[in-house]
Amino acid sequence: MKNIVIGRYVPGKGFLYTLDPRTKIIALLLLMAGTFIIDELIHMVVAIAMIGIILLIGKISIRRVYLGLRPLLFLLIFTFAFQILFNTQGELLYEMPLYYSPLTIGLVALVVVTWMLTKKYIRFKLIYFLIMVALSLFIFSTLNEPFVFGQGAFTVYEDALQMALFIMLRLIIIVTLSTILTITTKPTDLNLGLESVLKPLKIVRVNTEEIAMIISIALRYIPTLLDEANKIMLAQASRGVDFQEGKLKEKVMQIVSLLVPMFIISFKRSDELANAMEARSFVPGQPRTRLHQLVWKTLDTLVIIFAIGFLFGSIYIRVMV
Amino acid sequence: METIIEIKDLTFGYSSDQEVLKNINLSINKGEWITILGHNGSGKSTLSKLLIGLLKARNGTIRVDGLLLDENTVYDIRKKIGIVFQNPDNQFVGVTVRDDIAFGLENLQIEREEMIERIDSFSKKVDMFEYLNKEPQQLSGGQKQRVAIAGILAMETDVIIFDEATSMLDPKGRRKIMEYMRKLNEEGTTIITITHDMKEAVESDRIVVLKDGKILKTDTSTNVLNDKATLEQSNLELLLPLELLYYLNENHVDRKELKDYLWQLSLSE
Ligand SMILES: Nc1ncnc2c1ncn2[C@@H]1O[C@H](COP(=O)(O)OP(=O)(O)O)[C@@H](O)[C@H]1O
Numbered sequence A: 001m002k003n004i005v006i007g008r009y010v011p012g013k014g015f016l017y018t019l020d021p022r023t024k025i026i027a028l029l030l031l032m033a034g035t036f037i038i039d040e041l042i043h044m045v046v047a048i049a050m051i052g053i054i055l056l057i058g059k060i061s062i063r064r065v066y067l068g069l070r071p072l073l074f075l076l077i078f079t080f081a082f083q084i085l086f087n088t089q090g091e092l093l094y095e096m097p098l099y100y101s102p103l104t105i106g107l108v109a110l111v112v113v114t115w116m117l118t119k120k121y122i123r124f125k126l127i128y129f130l131i132m133v134a135l136s137l138f139i140f141s142t143l144n145e146p147f148v149f150g151q152g153a154f155t156v157y158e159d160a161l162q163m164a165l166f167i168m169l170r171l172i173i174i175v176t177l178s179t180i181l182t183i184t185t186k187p188t189d190l191n192l193g194l195e196s197v198l199k200p201l202k203i204v205r206v207n208t209e210e211i212a213m214i215i216s217i218a219l220r221y222i223p224t225l226l227d228e229a230n231k232i233m234l235a236q237a238s239r240g241v242d243f244q245e246g247k248l249k250e251k252v253m254q255i256v257s258l259l260v261p262m263f264i265i266s267f268k269r270s271d272e273l274a275n276a277m278e279a280r281s282f283v284p285g286q287p288r289t290r291l292h293q294l295v296w297k298t299l300d301t302l303v304i305i306f307a308i309g310f311l312f313g314s315i316y317i318r319v320m321v
Numbered sequence B: 001m002e003t004i005i006e007i008k009d010l011t012f013g014y015s016s017d018q019e020v021l022k023n024i025n026l027s028i029n030k031g032e033w034i035t036i037l038g039h040n041g042s043g044k045s046t047l048s049k050l051l052i053g054l055l056k057a058r059n060g061t062i063r064v065d066g067l068l069l070d071e072n073t074v075y076d077i078r079k080k081i082g083i084v085f086q087n088p089d090n091q092f093v094g095v096t097v098r099d100d101i102a103f104g105l106e107n108l109q110i111e112r113e114e115m116i117e118r119i120d121s122f123s124k125k126v127d128m129f130e131y132l133n134k135e136p137q138q139l140s141g142g143q144k145q146r147v148a149i150a151g152i153l154a155m156e157t158d159v160i161i162f163d164e165a166t167s168m169l170d171p172k173g174r175r176k177i178m179e180y181m182r183k184l185n186e187e188g189t190t191i192i193t194i195t196h197d198m199k200e201a202v203e204s205d206r207i208v209v210l211k212d213g214k215i216l217k218t219d220t221s222t223n224v225l226n227d228k229a230t231l232e233q234s235n236l237e238l239l240l241p242l243e244l245l246y247y248l249n250e251n252h253v254d255r256k257e258l259k260d261y262l263w264q265l266s267l268s269e
């Protein structure tokens, strides 16, 4: 339940807060598209610098963005490792011979065991892990005596590096931009903006208002349901169900003991809510006026022009240069 | 006196082999405060849902302000009757107090400026103006019910039904809601209080006693509360003062006997 905090609206001031949610959503899409078109490292660096400037002007705390990025670290490392191991296109940049002998394998096994035993005491697990990987590679490449029975090579190719780097940078940019959007926009405004941006889908008979209503009711009831889940867990705990411990089978039973009452309560709730909504003259599909209205300002136009400029700039550079 | 709601020979069942309401006849006057008093499962909520067309009657007719309830008039009739339901959490539609009061107004397609005015004035009326930006998780049950009342007041309905609206509240929250009922009634709103608690029935003009889907008695509150036979039949919990009243009516008691009887009553509570 803690990770719900990531990317949640944080009240604040700054131009990003005064922008229309539609502007932010559209600009986000345009900028993302731009970063997918860019294929030169320097241009990517320019794009990142630009986003950095947006963060600075918008007074967004870097820590919040980092919190949004942290769940991605594993994915980033995985991509990197995958590219280095399997992508052998382009120029060979680096080659390191690896010697397999009882001594090196034994030492590396020792490293792995040490890592497994000590990792829970280390604060910066990721750095620790990388150091251990480097140490293993070092052992394999330097101890070439005695009884070597096999030899391999650790190689790094240009394309692998470049691909890994680009995937990483794009992911970082996408997540940073989305984090900016969600922490500077109230969920209700975000919903209103989405409804408005999705309006063209009406042509293909998607009922965007209904989708928006569903999202807004979900937003309204998520905290209530979490509250309820907590109460049920407490009630079950008082009957001896332990939600912290247990083997897989017990875990499954615990989850069932939580889900069944949650499901029944939610069903009753939605029935009563539907009645209350209809009693207040809600008719699905009928036009409604809105209390919250989005106001388009000059700044919004400027931001959109900038985002379109960014996209076309990336296309131009990709095609012409 | 002008009639606002006229129910004739109303019969309803959720399934064909069951009758939850049997041959209900009732007319409610404009500006009246009426209580529908009945035990759990006597059909009170079913009746309120029939009144605004959330359920369809098997037999009989309902007229609201002269309009006969059917598929064509149901939306107009819903504009005339508002319901405050029992569970404060399951009728709070908006993400904030402001949004929730706005919900009904948005459905009625009220202009935005008008909406803002009504939200301000009606939230003040139930003392929730300072809470307009609060989310339901930050409010007590009583406060949520007051928001529900404001949401209905803002829609300017002629009739407000309170369907056990105080049963999930603490005594303080309950008293406050009762105060609003009285105030609204004094200002001319027709109030229908639905309850199984006689205490809530005392203040209203008339009481309808419902038992197993049938009307046992309809009369002024004083007459109903004095009618020991009917109330004892109704499966309702008698109020302590009423039991005392009946005792005093039936017996000529001296001080000592009265004291003993009071002890007995208080111990049986
Ligand atoms: N949705 C439903 N489906 C079937 N039976 C119902 C439903 N709602 C209520 N009932 C039954 O109808 C009767 C009257 O219920 P209700 O009107 O809720 O009573 P009250 O509000 O007086 O407590 C009860 O016996 C109840 O079990």
Ligand SMILES: [Mg+2]
Residues within 6 Å of the ligand: B044, B045, B046, B163, B164
């Ligand atoms: Mg009921």
